[in-house]
Amino acid sequence: MLVTGRVFALGMLIILWFLIIYGMEMAKKRLPTFRSIPGLDALPEMMGRATEMRRPVHFTTGLGSLTGTVAPQLVAGLAVLGYASELAAKYGVKIIYSVYSAQVMPIATELMRDSYTRAGRLDEFNAEDQVRYLSGEQFAYASAVQGIAERERPAANIMIGPFYAESMLFSETFFRIGAIQLAGTARGYQIPFFAVICEYLLIAEEIYAAGAYLSKDPVQVGSIRGQDMGKIIALVLIIVGVVIYAFGSSAILDLLKM
Amino acid sequence: MSTMVRRQIPVLIVFVTSLLIMADYFLKLPPINPVTKLSWTSLVVTDIQNWGIILDAFALGFGAVNLFYLHTRHISKRAKGQWPFSIWLLLMVLVFAGIGIAYGPTSDQYSWLYNSSYFALSATVYSSLGFYMTSGIYRALRARNLESTLLLIVGGIVIMRNAPAIAVAAPIVIDMEAWLSAIPTTSAQRGIMIGAALGAIALGIRTMIGRETGFLGRLTEAETEG
16 A cells, blocks of 8 residues: 555654644744744845845745755745845835746746735836746856846845755855845755855755744744754654664664665 | 635645645555556646646746847847847747747757757856856855864865875875765765755645745735734
């Protein structure tokens, strides 16, 4: 009935599901404390800078698509886009969203329209100009983003999502034009590039928590507690696995292979 | 637009689709088609994936309209430093579309066009990455505090390991780099990977139950509990 080799994964998924739901229910009674994430706290500062400099803010979600394995990173990036757009609308700053995957365009357009409506500035939203489809080819998209940076000189650049080789091209170009930068990705190979250049960085799981963090919705924040409980389980499995393997038992390895 | 159309129906679609895809991944169900030997979940998931491809193609049309709107406006306004490139871009879009429609995207003509123009340009942009890396690392490798000093030392070892003359003269850097890659780097990467995987699962669950705001817009105050 169950596919061999995936039984343990299914079990862990079910346990995590319950832990997250439990975390959400607990949060309704008492809001958990949440450590601050400087990169997300800096968003108003970035908008303020753009307002003072009378320059736009640039946003991109990298090479994300909604149907691939990196879809969660894209969804995490869109959550921040919604918040950043609302903030930009309130500050009267133009926000430009560079799109790689055309399938994201209608969603991003609706998301930004919704944000401008919330801010009471719907008349200032120009979908055709602010949501820009650049290309579905990696380096054509990368060149186009660099072109936007050079021509329109954004005061701030926000990059959250799956990034590949273009991470360095973007962060260096925006650094050169003097933009303040916030970057976040769960792709391990690109994190060091962002870390050495960008002012603010969201590392891996922080991007997934961004939507919950910005929404301040207790139920969403509660799900992060469930996620942390999952992390404790993983940690316990690692420690127990290492210790009993040192004593010659492969019980945890066998469990993982179930 | 009512909440039903904007939020509840999309959440229901996401929930049912996610359950079907998970069932197909975890469950071994008997095949219903003796020829393809696919179970009913596999057939449904294949259909869903095909719908995704069709929707993607429609979205591409949407992207093309946006591209034409933006660049024709640049041309009509003679946007400084932009409009000649906009003409070139639209011309190339039309040439690629024309050749693709006339001969097909797998034809020799289309392949020649692609390899002679985009492929060469793409390789050029990719190659330029080396210069960006150099300038980035030049700023990063400075002993300003403990962390950056550590980065400087580790970066120095890796650079020396990859410089053939130094690696031959001082083979110890080979062992040092191997240890750095296998132990501290791998441990840190795995830690990040585990955290990211758990984060993605939590986001998936929030999305399935309609609490994640990433693709449906932010929650209203009425929808936010607490």
